[in-house]
Amino acid sequence: MKKVLFFSMLACAFVACGGGNVDKVKNATLRGYDTMTISAAIEGSKICASIKYEDVSKDGLNAVKIICTESNEQIAGRNAKLEENYNAELEQYNENVKRYEKALKDAIEKNKKDRDVAIARLQDTLKKSFTKSLSYDEILKISMDNCKADANNRTKCNDDGILSALKAAGVEESKIGFWTLKSLPSNFASIFGYHDEVLTLASRDAINAGFFSIYKPKEAPSKPEAIKTASREISFIIKPDNTVEPKKDDFFVVVDGKKEKGDYRILSEFYKR
Numbered sequence: 001m002k003k004v005l006f007f008s009m010l011a012c013a014f015v016a017c018g019g020g021n022v023d024k025v026k027n028a029t030l031r032g033y034d035t036m037t038i039s040a041a042i043e044g045s046k047i048c049a050s051i052k053y054e055d056v057s058k059d060g061l062n063a064v065k066i067i068c069t070e071s072n073e074q075i076a077g078r079n080a081k082l083e084e085n086y087n088a089e090l091e092q093y094n095e096n097v098k099r100y101e102k103a104l105k106d107a108i109e110k111n112k113k114d115r116d117v118a119i120a121r122l123q124d125t126l127k128k129s130f131t132k133s134l135s136y137d138e139i140l141k142i143s144m145d146n147c148k149a150d151a152n153n154r155t156k157c158n159d160d161g162i163l164s165a166l167k168a169a170g171v172e173e174s175k176i177g178f179w180t181l182k183s184l185p186s187n188f189a190s191i192f193g194y195h196d197e198v199l200t201l202a203s204r205d206a207i208n209a210g211f212f213s214i215y216k217p218k219e220a221p222s223k224p225e226a227i228k229t230a231s232r233e234i235s236f237i238i239k240p241d242n243t244v245e246p247k248k249d250d251f252f253v254v255v256d257g258k259k260e261k262g263d264y265r266i267l268s269e270f271y272k273r
Contacts, residue, residue, distance in 0.1 A: 115194035129177030147192035
C-alpha cells in the first residue's frame with residue numbers, strides 16, 4: 001500500500017494531478033490527431049522534463065493551460081540551432097566582407113589608372129600646345145591645391161589659382177598650339193575628381209561594381225548566449241459538448257524568462273514519434 005501511494009505521489013510530481021476540466025483535456029483527442037489523447041501525446045514525447053496542467057476557467061469559459069518545461073535534450077537542440085544560425089550568418093558576413101574589399105580594391109585601382117591616363121593626356125597636351133610640360137607630381141599638386149569636392153561630391157576648382165600656378169611653373173601658350181591656357185582648368189578638375197575618389201572610396205557605404213552596388217558590411221553578428229531554460233504554454237477550451245480544441249492564438253514559448261508568441265507547431269510537435 002505504501003509503495004502504491006509513493007508512486008502515485010511521483011506521478012503527481014511529474015504531471016500535475018487534476019480532475020474535472022483537467023481530466024477532460026487530458027483524455028480528449030484533437031481533430032487531425034484522433035489516434036492519441038492530448039496527455040498521451042504530451043507525456044509520451046521527449047520534449048518535456050515536467051508537465052503542469054492548470055484549470056484556468058474564467059467567466060463561464062472552461063479552459064485548461066498546459067505548461068511543459070523542456071528537457072535538457074530539447075534545450076540542447078535549441079542551442080544547436082542557435083549555433084547553426086550564427087555560423088551561417090557569420091559565414092555570410094565574412095563572404096560579404098571579401099566581396100566588398102575586392103570591389104573597393106578594384107575601384108581604387110581603376111580610379112588610379114583613370115587618373116594616370118588623365119595626367120598623361122594633359123602632359124601630352126602641354127607638350128604639344130604649350131611652352132612647357134609638367135611632371136606627374138606637379139600636375140597632381142596643382143589639382144589638389146586648387147580643387148575640392150562640394151557636399152554632393154562634385155569637383156569645383158579655383159580656375160584663377162590653376163592659371164597662376166601654371167604661369168609660375170613656366171607654362172605659356174605656344175604660337176603653334178591649338179589650345180588656350182584658359183582651357184586647361186577643366187583638366188585639373190577631372191584629375192582631382194579621380195584622386196578624391198581614391199581618397200574617399202573607403203568611407204562610402206556602397207561601391208559601384210559594374211551594374212551593381214556592393215554595400216559595406218555592417219557589424220559582424222554577435223554570438224548568442226546559450227539557452228538555459230525553456231518551456232511551452234498551450235491553452236485548451238472545453239466546449240459545451242465536452243469536445244476540446246486549442247485556444248486560438250494562445251500558444252507561447254518562454255525562453256530564459258522571455259515569453260513570446262508561438263504557433264500551432266509547438267503543439268503538433270508533441271505528436272511526432
